[in-house]
Amino acid sequence: MLKIFNTITRSKEKFISIKKNIVNMYVCGVTVYNFCHIGHGRTFVTFDIVYRYFRHIGYKTMYIRNITDIDDKIINLAIKNNESISVFTNRMIKNMHRDFSSLNILSPDEEPKVTENIDAIIKIIKKLLKNNYAYIQNNGDVIFSVDSDIHYGKLSNQFLKNLQLGKRIKIDKNKKNPLDFVLWKKVSSSEKYYWNSPWGKGRPGWHIECTAISSLKLGNLLDIHGGGIDLLFPHHENERAQFSCFKKKHKINYWMHSGMVILNNKKMSKSLDNFILLKDLLSKYDGESIRYFLISTHYRKPLNYSEENIKKSSISLRRLYFSLKNTTINKNFCSFPNKYQISFEEAMQDDFNTPKALLILHSLSKKINIFKNENKLEKVEKFSNLLRNLGKVLGILYSVPEEFLQRNIKIKEEKEINSLIKKRNIARKLKNWPVSDKIRKKLFKLGIILEDNKLSTTWRKK
Template identity: 45%
Template sequence: MIQVYNSLTRKKEPFVPINPHHINMYVCGMTVYDYCHIGHARSLVAFDMINRYFRHRGFNMKFVRNITDIDDKIIARANERGITIQELTAEFIDKMNEDCEALNILKPDQEPRATEHIAGMLEMIGKLIEKGLAYPAENGDVYYRVREFKEYGKLSNQSIDELRSGERVAVDQFKEDPLDFVLWKHAKEGEPYWDSPFGKGRPGWHIECSVMSAEELGTHFDIHGGGMDLKFPHHECEIAQSEGCHDHPMANYWMHNGFINIDNEKMSKSLGNFFTIREILEIYPAEVLRFFILNAHYRSHINYSDETITQAGNGLRRLYTALSQAPETIPTLPESHPLMDKFYAAMDDDFNSPLAISILYEAATAYNKTGEAIYYTLLKELGGVLGLLQQAPEAFLQGDSNDLGIDIDAMILARNEARANKEWAESDRIRDELTALGIALEDKDGKTTWRKIS
């Protein structure tokens, strides 16, 4: 049985879906006003891995990842650039999709946008007002009464009094309590707005996910996920809204991925250590970034540096090197095998991808030593469960050779001609020149292949 760490109960629990063999999972997606950064990559890859594994294990999945396409930052960036909000969000949705494709992220089954669900948000806000859990303020905003939801703080394991004394809460003269949060923001001049019973305005951030998850998956579903930074206040507020409105649990399991630090410091634009996905992919192959992320448990914090991602690249190269010598006949994945059993045991234990990857190394080592085709299959197929090792090995190992400024194939041909003529010094000179350029040659069965080694 698959064990899942539930952030709500703060322990691992057997995973039991509401409906057998079917899983509904909602993950908070992007606010589309800028390029996705490496922290977004962590969440995208982590929940893609979880989504893939559930599907591989025979579950039918409905995986929903939302898009926030109305927000203070979106409005500010559109105004700054002198374009419409629709133009800005369309641009960065396209860029997000390009990053996801590069990282081999499966498309979600549904990708709702906040602006498509305004009616549902207004309906939920109305219900919360009727139940006394929300109130319209004099300035035209609508707020949630946090103290009226007695379980507020259960996800972050904080009491309301602790939150009141420990959190920096924006002073707002129109709130009944500093902890109350906004459900509906009144329209300021020049801002986009929707008509509502409370006046012209737009939704607060938290209400978006409560409504989109309910309309796509129902008011009670299996898994709600996102980055650890969303646990409080975003997910805490979602619980208050959804459970306050519907009077039953929102999600059975809450899952949160850890942070990425840069050179052992928290990523921050002010520190100058802020990297977008596409900036990293200008230097490293996308699959190396994916492999780097999966080499750490999804709940742990990981450190990104030139050294750690280079190590990941070397590890992935080792696996592709094993796959570069395909057997004449490739068997199908067996129903059972000791390495498969170990792989599944690792992944069944709260998706322990680094342990699963260690089993891929075992398969590669066994294939290199024995040449038995079953190990090739295990390496390729189990790698695919993690969204890895699906390129042609030569394409990965050779990488982008255009930047070397040489014709590698012509140099190999010249070397082979020198060898045929027993001009060993010339043959060695060409090999040494290629080695100095980070190119390794391998002679086997009368053919010479090459791969990048740095």
């Protein structure tokens, strides 16, 4: 029986889907104005595990993860770069997909952009205004009135109690309640980027986009709504309030939140400027080791980031791969009842306890090593396929063991890679393509993929 910690009830609850054997989930995606950082990695690996696990236990899934491609920061950066916002955001989305696929994060079933869903957003705002759940401020902005929802604060209750109005929430005399928030922001006629609406040129607020997209794609009954814990207030609280005013019969059964990433005992965040970009991490470590690190702590607990911890994860992963060395993959393998499989399922059914699940993989790996020593080849094959299959549920152990082990031994220093790239750049300048290709192939064997731009060559691990 799968149990999930539900933020709104603050308890672990038995999971019962709205429709039998089908689960729909909506996870707030990335605001694409910069490269993704490790906090994004953690959130989206967490929900990737949830997604994979539901599929593993036989559910049909509908997983929506939106892309926020309208935001003041996006608009300002596009203007600064002298490019259109779509050119800018498409580049950022491409970077995000590249990082996510390096972490073996599966694509969601749909990935809608805000810019593609303006009509749905306008439709909801119209209804909220019509029913007096929203009002138009003197400056033309459409504002949601939080007093419309008698349960406002229910989701993030603990946080609201601590809110110090005037300190953390700016008092705005034009707002009926300081917690009221923008649904549609009117822009001046001189602004370059805007969308037309019944309330003039402007752009949607952040909270309304998720309500519009989730109700459009999944209807009014959602099994799971997720995101990072930093979104709990105000984003999710506001989403919940809007949704319940928009559709009285709406239901979001389980609210899931992944914990934050901690660096030197401080929360990692863009505002503190102490965040680690995934692309930088991926140039040093392979994606599978980073993924292992991200799931080595339970998803709701704070995750302590340090390179040391990533190295430890890489070593642990090597141990698992070591037991898979010289074993054959049986694609028709069927799992069989045994204590490892049972314990693994128990761990995962207990609110996706991945650290416990990893421990079971290690016990299984030790058992394979024993069978190898005893030359019990049939058992080695059976249990190594089980290990691979359980690893797949966690999104790890997908590499060829020999290649993984080799790759991690051969890659010693960035220096070595950079000096090979330098040699290759000289060869390219001299149009000595055979040498340039030879170096590219050599680096590829070491697990390095080169990306040639007009001015430079960058590299990342496979």
